Amino acid sequence: xxxxxxTDIATPSAATAARLTSLDERAxxxxxxxxxxxxxxxxxxxxxxxxxxxxxxxxxxxxxxSLSSQGQLSAAHLAALEAAMRAAGVRVVFxxxxxxxxxxxxxxxxxxxxxxxxxxxALPADGSYVTYIDDISRRTASALATTxxx
Numbered sequence: 166x167x168x169x170x171x172t173d174i175a176t177p178s179a180a181t182a183a184r185l186t187s188l189d190e191r192a193x194x195x196x197x198x199x200x201x202x203x204x205x206x207x208x209x210x211x212x213x214x215x216x217x218x219x220x221x222x223x224x225x226x227x228x229x230x231s232l233s234s235q236g237q238l239s240a241a242h243l244a245a246l247e248a249a250m251r252a253a254g255v256r257v258v259f260x261x262x263x264x265x266x267x268x269x270x271x272x273x274x275x276x277x278x279x280x281x282x283x284x285x286x287a288l289p290a291d292g293s294y295v296t297y298i299d300d301i302s303r304r305t306a307s308a309l310a311t312t313x314x315x
Contacts, residue, residue, distance in 0.1 A: 191299060191302070192219075192220065195305075196221075199310050201221075204309065205254065206223070206259060207224075207226050207228070207272075208224065208227045208259050209227065209258075209259065209261045209263070210261065211227045212261055212285045213305075226245075226250070228264055228269060228272070238265070238268060246272070247276050250276050250278060251276060255278065257278055257308045258278050259281050261285045262286045281304065284300075285301065
């Protein structure tokens, strides 16, 4: 296959596809190691839905109800989130940049959950999507596997 400039793009495309397949397999291995009963997640805002769908997790709720860090918080929302966490046995809250540390740290006080901050808003220092997904999948699976829950 040739690009518009006449460059052969089949080899680089195949190499990229192979790297992405390998990345997905590594992430799936990590994520599949978490028992199904521990696959409920709560996030700072609705940022991990793609991960949940891809690796058969369920998003139980989010602290902030929009991808914007300007989403409005209310006591009623947080009470409902805490109740949903208890009902689903969620023991970890994944937060990201833009989520109020005060709000995130209040949830463990009432639920006993652990707060784990993930850098979901930007690629890592090396600029690599592979490093990004490797880190997110490793940290997510590790936190869920070690915190209990049901």
